[in-house]
Amino acid sequence: MGFSRFSKAALAVLLSSGLLAACGQKGSLYLRDHPPAGVKIPKPATPKPVPYPADPSADPEKQD
Numbered sequence: 280m281g282f283s284r285f286s287k288a289a290l291a292v293l294l295s296s297g298l299l300a301a302c303g304q305k306g307s308l309y310l311r312d313h314p315p316a317g318v319k320i321p322k323p324a325t326p327k328p329v330p331y332p333a334d335p336s337a338d339p340e341k342q343d
Contacts, residue, residue, distance in 0.1 A: 314320065
């Protein structure tokens with residue numbers, strides 16, 4: 280007859296708890312508002328604009 284409904288639920292609970300326990304996180308996850316003294320977070324580089332391609336019709340030397 281296979282697994283009963285209770286057995287399937289118990290197996291699902293055991294597997295999910297095993298997967299959650301195996302993730303390696305110890306303690307609660309938090310983001311610090313103020314990092315410790317001496318730790319400076321590097322700022323991301325400022326994006327530079329992409330130059331427009333040269334307009335071939337504006338070059339008087341290359342006219343045929």
